[in-house]
Structure formats: structure tokens, C-alpha cells
Amino acid sequence: MTRLAIPLIALTALASPAAAAEIQIAVQNPVVELSASETVTSKPDIATVSSGVTTEAQTAVEAMRLNADAMDAVIKRIKALGIDADDIQTTGINLGARYDYDQQAQRQVFRGYQASNRVSVTLRNVARAGEVLDALVAAGATDVGGPDFSLADDSAQRAQARKAAFDHAKAQATQYAVWSGYTGVQLLEVDESVSQTAPPPPFPPTVRMQAAEAKATPVEPGLVTTQANLTVKFEMTR
Template sequence: MNNLMRAAGLSLAIATAAAAPAALAQAAPPAADSLFRATTLNLAAYGEVRVEPDMATITLGVMTEGKTAAEAMTANAQRMNAVMASLKKAGIAERDIQTSNLNLSPQYRYQENQPPTLVGYQASNQVTIQVQDLKRLGAAVDTTVNAGANQVHGISFGLKDPTAAENAAREAAVKALSAKADLYARATSHRIQRLVSLSEGGGYAPQPPMPMMAMRAEMKDAGSPVSGGELRVRIDVTGLYELAR
């Protein structure tokens, strides 16, 4: 009997020792539980400023045709040289003129049940122009068209340096975020304890190109300025706030 009691006691001791770590593990809250011990606000806001553009980008080109590849390319080069000269005459610096696409392609005539017939070649040359002085923009567009540019793909307005506009939008975004956090804190009878984290999104994005038809509608006569309107610069922010009673 004594031996049986000692065996039972030993078994109970081993079982108790094994259960102790499990009981401790259940009693101790997981690390993630600490996140729920504080009341937090996760909010988003944005700041936006409107500024006038101080530069513009135009994409235009010349397309020519010829019976031979050489003829099409020669005619294209002559006309493009005239366009380049007109741009420089309009006050556009050479560093602000960049060739963006040069293409030569054969042209075929198609007839039913007949193989394609080569009828000539088409050459195209595109340039991208940055106009640093918007007062010269209308004259630059007009003079290139008069010089032989027969492809004007559009115009977009932008900023030479968007830093100041972005910083102004950042300040407006943070103020809006703080005001929203204060409102929620008051509404829930809390106070702001601290700002835990802050993240940013958005920023300056150049205006999409305006179709040439719309651009020409802005031009009242040859050489008149093109209206750039205003650009919107927006910064989005997200903040995590800890609240306290």
C-alpha cells in the first residue's frame, strides 16, 4: 500500500510540474495584447495648394513621305531643320529641345486577293520642347507650325521646382490631420497623448498633356500667350495617435 501511495504521489508531482509552465503561459498576456491597452486613432488627411505653372512642355513633330526611303528622310530633315531654326528664333534654348522619336516605315497599298504593293516610305521625327518662359509659349507653337511642324501632340504645364509647393501642402496636411485628431479626442472625452507614427503619400505630378485642339482654342491669335491656369499640388498623410483620459 505504501508503495502504491508513493507511486501515486510521484505521478501527481510530475503532472503538477508539467502543468505549471502551461498555466504560466496562459496567465501571461501575449505581446500583441499590449497594443489593445491603449486607445489609438488612425487617421488620414491631405493638404493641397494651387500654384501657377512656370514652364511648359510641348511635343511636336514632322511627318513626310517619299517614293524612296532616302527621299522621305531628306524631306523630313529639311523640314525639321526649319522647325529647329524657328524654335531658336522664338527664344528656345538648344538644351531645351530634345529628339524623342525618329521613325521610317514603308507604305503599302492593299487590294483584295493581291499581295501588298510598296508605294513609298513615311518618315517621322518628334521633338520634345521645354519652354522656360511662358510668355514665349504662344509664339513658339505658332512659329513651329508655320515652319512645317505637322504633328503637334499636346502641351503640359509644370513647375521647374515643386519643393516650395510641396512643403506648403505638407504643412496644410499636418494641420488638417491634427485638427481631425483633436476633434475625435474631444468627441470621445479623451486627449491626445502623443503622435505614434506619420506617413506621407502623393506629391507633385505634372499636368497631363492638353490635346492640340484644346490648346489652339486657348490661342486667340498668332503669338498670343497660352493660358496655363493653375496646378494642384497635393500631399496625403496618415497618422497614428495615442489617446489618454
């Protein structure tokens, strides 16, 4: 997507901070402003999966005790797969009373307490995502989520997308300059945003299943997209 803005009288002063001083750039010629986006695709090297356990009991203490026992089994299974402890992170622990609405009595009826605990697991080998998800369910997880794929270091992809977007924008700006009777352009300002996206997980974030019913989970990592979005301003030059 490109956006062109050429003022009739371009006498704007563009300022940018430099240390504690402010540098004023006097613009004498028309300014062209463009937006350019470029993407780079690559194979992911990180997969993130999540797993949770939900338990219910008549007392809060018992609900938490049951949950701790169940979650301990899940975490032990994760570690038994050779996953480093630093790649396992608790993302939420919740405890609350559970009520059902009694249609006959027309009121809320207390049914007990519900406790939940959820962890996020980072996998350095994306090929193991399906294996890990299956192991979590077999260990007693009541819900699993993911996998979400990403790059551990996308600096090279960011640089490639950034350069492609900038080159595209500059080429367009130069065309506008030539068409307007100028010979080239000089850069005045760059605004950038870079994002990384991956295909959605193969099933919704929260899926309840019975270990006995679950088949081996196929997982395809696909490609991760790194996108650079630039908004640039060039002054036309003679």
C-alpha cells in the same frame, strides 16, 4: 477624405527602419489612421510644347532625308526664337513601311516609307507658348502638341500643401481622441504622395494644320495645382 480605424485592442508594434537597425514602437493605446489631402494653386512658370515632322517617300533613305531636312528647318526656327539648345530634346524618331489595303485585290499594297521625328521644347516664359506653336507650324511642323504647364520648383507649394494636410489630419485625430476619453495624440507613422497637375492643353496632343490657315494661337496658362496626400497614424494619449 478621412478614414478612421480604431482597434479594440491596440497592442500593435509599428516598425520603421533607422540605418541598419529596426526600431520597435510599442503601442499601448488605440490608434487612429486618417487620410488627408490638401491642394495649393499657383501660376506656372514652365510651358512644354512638342513638335513633329512626318515625311513619306518610296525609299527609306529618301523618307529619312526629307524628314531630316524638314526637321532641321523646325529646329533652326526654334533656336531663332532665342530658345536655349538645352531646352530642346528629341523625343522620338521612327521609320516604317506604309501599306494600304486594296479592296479590289483583297491584299496589302506597299505604298512607300514614312519617317517621323519629334522634339520637346521647354519654355521658361509661358507667355510665349502661343507664339512658339505658331512659329513651329510656319517652319514646317506637321503636328504640334501642348502646351503643358508646370512649375520649375514646386518645393514651397509642396511644403504648404503637406503642412495643411498634416494639420488637418492631426486636428481630426485629436477630436477622435477627445471623443474617446483621451486628451491628445502622438504621431506614429506618415505616408505621403505629392502630385502636380495643370489644366489640359487647349487642343489635343496631335493636331495637323496648314500654316496658311492657322490664326494666332491664344494660350491661357491658368493655374497649376500641387496636391499632398497623407496617410497618418496617431496613437491616442492621456
